[in-house]
Amino acid sequence: MSRKQADHVCPPFIGYFLLANPLRRLLYTPSSIVGAYVSEGMTVIEPGPGMGFFTLELARLVGASGRVVALDIQPKMLKVIAQRAERADLLGLVDLRLIENDSLGINDLKGKADFFLAFAMVHEVPNPRQFFKEAFASLKNGARLLLVEPKGHVSEQLYKEELGYAQTAGFRVESRPAIRISRATLLVKEKGT
16 A cells, blocks of 8 residues: 555644644643653654654653654754754754655664654555554564554544554554554564564
8 A cells, every 4th residue: 555645744834733732732741652661761763753742752751861763754844843852952862864755764773773653643654564664673672663543534444554564564462552532552573573
């Protein structure tokens, strides 16, 4: 299944109103969603970070000995994250990468990442099969990927397809965390795979 990216990507102007809106915290608290999976010293990959709603919290959680690799195809999104991270004195913990439509650009991270956050963005990816393959390759054995999609935007059918691609890549379902108005699955890269 290949999808045309331009039809799915959230434009930056929407990001200001939806993704960076302080009212979003009424629905989601970044620390309550990722806090159980991320700790000091970890390397975390976050594709499609929007305006950095999770990025800054992830940077706080990994601390000075860790790093957050934020990937986006839109330079404006990365620019906003850089500004926000600088104001929060977290810029040194965030590796901002402009990527292409057909790759996550993380070959240098093969087997090095501890956690991968795919929050409300896989439905925007033109090739989810390739996405999960690259995500799987980036993670250490035993590392986790949290897949979350908004219920109102992603049908149960599409979510099942995404999970199928993840499982084909080698992930195993570990649990189904409860996240408001979302479909969520915690996936794990089995040791020895």
